[in-house]
Amino acid sequence: MTSAAASAPVHDPARLAAIAKRRRRNTAVSTVSTVVVLGVLAVVIVTSPGWPAVKESFFDVDYAREVLPDIVAGLRLTVLLFVTAEPVILIVGLLLAVVRGLTSPIFTPLRILSIAYADVVRGIPTILLILMFGFGMPALNLQGMPDSPLFWAWFALVVSYSAYVAEVLRAGLESVHPSQRAAARALGLNQYQSLRYVVVPQAVRRVTPPLLNDFIALQKDTALVAIIGAGIEMTRAAQIRAFTDFNYTPFVVAACFYILLTVPLSRWADWMAQRQRRRSQAGGGAL
Amino acid sequence: MSANGGAPALRLENVHKAYGDNPVLRGVSIDIAEHEVVALIGSSGCGKSTLLRCLDLLEPIDAGAIWFEGDDISWPGYDVNAARRKIGIVFQSFNLFPHRSVIDNVTLAPLKVLGLGRDEAEAQALELLTRFGLAEKAADYPDRLSGGQQQRVAIVRALAMQPKIMLFDEITSALDPELVGEVLNVIRDLKQAGLTMMLATHEMAFAREVATRVAFLDGGEVAEIGPPEQVLSDPQQERTRHFLRRVMEARRL
Numbered sequence: 022m023t024s025a026a027a028s029a030p031v032h033d034p035a036r037l038a039a040i041a042k043r044r045r046r047n048t049a050v051s052t053v054s055t056v057v058v059l060g061v062l063a064v065v066i067v068t069s070p071g072w073p074a075v076k077e078s079f080f081d082v083d084y085a086r087e088v089l090p091d092i093v094a095g096l097r098l099t100v101l102l103f104v105t106a107e108p109v110i111l112i113v114g115l116l117l118a119v120v121r122g123l124t125s126p127i128f129t130p131l132r133i134l135s136i137a138y139a140d141v142v143r144g145i146p147t148i149l150l151i152l153m154f155g156f157g158m159p160a161l162n163l164q165g166m167p168d169s170p171l172f173w174a175w176f177a178l179v180v181s182y183s184a185y186v187a188e189v190l191r192a193g194l195e196s197v198h199p200s201q202r203a204a205a206r207a208l209g210l211n212q213y214q215s216l217r218y219v220v221v222p223q224a225v226r227r228v229t230p231p232l233l234n235d236f237i238a239l240q241k242d243t244a245l246v247a248i249i250g251a252g253i254e255m256t257r258a259a260q261i262r263a264f265t266d267f268n269y270t271p272f273v274v275a276a277c278f279y280i281l282l283t284v285p286l287s288r289w290a291d292w293m294a295q296r297q298r299r300r301s302q303a304g305g306g307a308l
Numbered sequence: 309m310s311a312n313g314g315a316p317a318l319r320l321e322n323v324h325k326a327y328g329d330n331p332v333l334r335g336v337s338i339d340i341a342e343h344e345v346v347a348l349i350g351s352s353g354c355g356k357s358t359l360l361r362c363l364d365l366l367e368p369i370d371a372g373a374i375w376f377e378g379d380d381i382s383w384p385g386y387d388v389n390a391a392r393r394k395i396g397i398v399f400q401s402f403n404l405f406p407h408r409s410v411i412d413n414v415t416l417a418p419l420k421v422l423g424l425g426r427d428e429a430e431a432q433a434l435e436l437l438t439r440f441g442l443a444e445k446a447a448d449y450p451d452r453l454s455g456g457q458q459q460r461v462a463i464v465r466a467l468a469m470q471p472k473i474m475l476f477d478e479i480t481s482a483l484d485p486e487l488v489g490e491v492l493n494v495i496r497d498l499k500q501a502g503l504t505m506m507l508a509t510h511e512m513a514f515a516r517e518v519a520t521r522v523a524f525l526d527g528g529e530v531a532e533i534g535p536p537e538q539v540l541s542d543p544q545q546e547r548t549r550h551f552l553r554r555v556m557e558a559r560r561l
Binding site for chain 2: 200201203204205206207208209210211214218219222223226300
């Protein structure tokens with residue numbers, strides 16, 4: 022595409038210097054403004070009349086060091102709850118979403134059940150589900166069913182989050198253009214194969230960010246298990262220490278650990294989305 | 309007037325199709341012999357695309373029959389997947405799977421529907437891609453390809469199922485003019501290989517060149533059908549003449 026008049030760019034040193042100067046100026050502005058804003062915030066907090074008391078009961082460094090092993094011990098159960106619930110939620114959510122999209126008359130009852138499930142479950146606060154399942158199911162004394170409140174609290178999380186995840190996945194499934202399914206069916210793939218290899222992979226990729234958002238929420242909501250006192254996960258561990266010594270520093274320590282768990286997840290989600298864009302879109306993800 | 313004496317590969321018998329109260333096909337009957345290339349021409353909305361979608365059973369027909377290898381494949385409850393395995397279709401808008409690389413687009417159906425092994429499917433796909441000048445694009449994702457390349461991949465994807473009949477639904481209409489030629493070359497190549505084809509097209513010169521017969525669809529009916537030199541140069545029907553005149557005028561602009 023080179024025309025006869027094309028030539029190599031001529032770099033004017035003065036122009037390059039001007040660009041560099043402008044870049045340095047931008048860096049300086051952002052640094053100074055960040056320092057000023059954070060500094061003012063810190064001063065406002067530290068000079069407030071209640072600060073010494075708050076500092077003592079929330080930011081007691083020695084006490085934080087002391088409770089650290091307890092919180093870390095709770096971290097294990099938090100991660101276990103989250104890691105085991107997540108795959109189950111994904112599978113149940115996907116089943117609910119797919120069932121809801123089925124058009125065949127045979128599936129009408131299933132479809133109605135799926136809609137009812139999403140409506141009812143999303144209408145109930147997760148904390149109530151945990152109370153109901155966690156206390157209610159063991160009390161039923163069902164034959165062959167686990168009677169551990171912890172298991173049923175975990176189950177309540179799965180019930181609650183699969184309803185949300187189903188809605189997210191349904192939006193994803195509906196966003197895949199019908200012509201994709203037509204192309205798959207035209208190649209002889211049956212309905213299941215079209216979903217499995219063509220529609221679902223595209224749907225899941227599109228809704229990865231909102232899915233990850235739900236999983237971050239789930240990770241934090243494992244803390245709700247603390248209210249039925251079943252199992253010492255992180256929040257429960259912090260609660261025990263905080264209420265024995267009436268110092269709330271353990272809550273802050275636990276909060277830091279929750280952040281440590283969620284931040285990598287967010288970055289990973291961003292990285293995944295970006296990699297997908299780079300791979301499949303011309304222009305390296307300008308969108 | 310069939311191009312050769314073989315039994316029809318596909319027979320449309322009085323096919324009717326309506327969307328709600330709006331009739332789109334009003335009794336279409338066409339026999340397609342083996343190795344024949346039938347071009348469907350007609351103005352937008354005359355039913356060309358609907359006809360091809362009905363032939364691939366993507367749309368159910370309301371009345372009539374579609375005979376293929378001795379069966380009426382349009383009969384309710386007929387195994388549509390079995391029929392589609394042998395009838396390939398290529399769409400105007402390519403409809404490649406954007407999340408799969410070119411080679412994975414091509415091998416999907418052979419792997420999952422025909423049950424081929426991965427090695428065999430990939431070898432076959434590469435052979436087809438090479439034949440149509442796409443071998444170096446095998447690992448790319450569709451969105452990185454030009455429109456003409458994407459459409460050629462879509463054709464290869466359909467061919468990988470080794471269909472008995474190929475249907476082409478205005479496959480050059482979404483392409484930039486300079487990319488039309490490379491796609492039409494593929495059709496020429498397939499005609500040379502003796503594939504039975506039916507193509508809806510707006511490219512009259514191309515229809516004249518490759519088609520053994522041209523069918524002019526108007527108002528959901530076959531208004532005129534015959535060898536291209538007859539239908540395109542010496543049409544018997546006034547409405548065919550009217551349509552061709554309009555096409556010629558549009559070209560001159």
